[in-house]
Amino acid sequence: MNRQALGYILFVAFLAAIPLLGIYPIFAMKIMCYALFACAFNLLLGFTGLLSFGHAAFLGGAAYASGHAIKAWGFSPELGILYGVAIAGVMGIVMGALAIRRSGIYFAMITMALSQMVYFFFLQAKFTGGEDGLQGVPRGTLFGLIDLKSDLNLYYVVMVIFIVGYLIIWRTVHSPFGQVLKAIRENEARAVSLGYDVERFKLLAFVLSALLAGLAGSAKMLIFVSATLSDATWQMSGLVILMTLIGGMGTLVGPVIGAFIVVLLENKVGDFGAAIAKHTGVEWFQRLGESVTIVIGLIFVICVLAFRRGLVGELNAWLEKRKSLSTRA
Secondary structure (H helix, E strand, O other), rough: OOOHHHHHHHHHHHHHHHHHHOOOOHHHHHHHHHHHHHHHHHHHHHOOOOOOOHHHHHHHHHHHHHHHHHHHHHOOHHHHHHHHHHHHHHHHHHHHHEEEEEOHHHHHHHHHHHHHHHHHHHHOOOOOHHOOOOOOOOOEEEEEOOOOOOHHHHHHHHHHHHHHHHHHHHHHHHHHHHHHHHHHHHHHHHEEEEEEOOHHHHHHHHHHHHHHHHHHHHHHHHHHHHHHHHHHHHHHHHHHHHHHHHOOOOOOOOOHHHHHHHHHOOOHHHHHHHHHHHHHOOOOHHHOHHHHHHHHHHHHHHHHHHHHHHHHEEEEEEHHHHHHHHHHH
16 A cells, blocks of 8 residues: 555544544534635646636535525435536536636636626525525435434535545546646647647536535535525635645645645634644634734745745655655665
8 A cells, every 4th residue: 555545544534533533523524615625626727727716606606506405495415415516517617618718817817707797696696695695504314314413414424525526636637637637737739739629628627626616615505504605706716726825736635735724724613723722822813803814815925935836735846856866875
């Protein structure tokens, strides 16, 4: 068994043991949802080279769609999640088909403009609750067997969702399709010269990223039994970019680390946060309120200046350098 496989097994074991360690399960579930969201975004930015400023549309769209389906139409949780993911996929097809016709900053601005259109639709639509959001969504019973009113049951369901989503991304990256995406990222003109239909590959990557972002949004809706406008704002799109860059763009683990750091800084996390504060001296984060964004921005600047590849990217580069030096010796 190689080190990577062992590391994944230990990580899954740690996730399974979190409720037994006294860590607040809602906080852990929120991290997993944002981690999946960041991993989905990283599939587009880190492995395809497409910077989207509109990915919050898929997170919020799936949350509203699944929440409305469960609350108003009486869908079961699993059907509600599938419906939300399907809506995110349809949005991904439409937005992607329009955006991939351009590249670079033009692609980013088109995705942002389309995302803002979606945001204003949610703001004015009756089924979303406007500024109040969609509240009081029942968690229900998964497959008629698992009562999701229990935070413990819901935690393990969210854990499975996160693991499945991560495995899909891992398999995509390590498939021939993923190799083509990397080729497009490195040199799009060469990929075209080799006969690949670049636009089709870009669209597929965009839609897959949207589907996984929608999965994260649906899971987040179940956790907080609500869907709000904050899930669809441009700030959320900026936040997922921040998570990806801090952790390490183009790495599989980096967005997970970035999501943990950002969510930890943004939230009061009960006993877990108090323990972190006690042992690291960062208890003043919990008194910053809205000003915590200043600290996050400062961390972002430091990461860009000192860790151009992100935390995981720099670690991987250091390990590779050390390995090459030992080989020469």
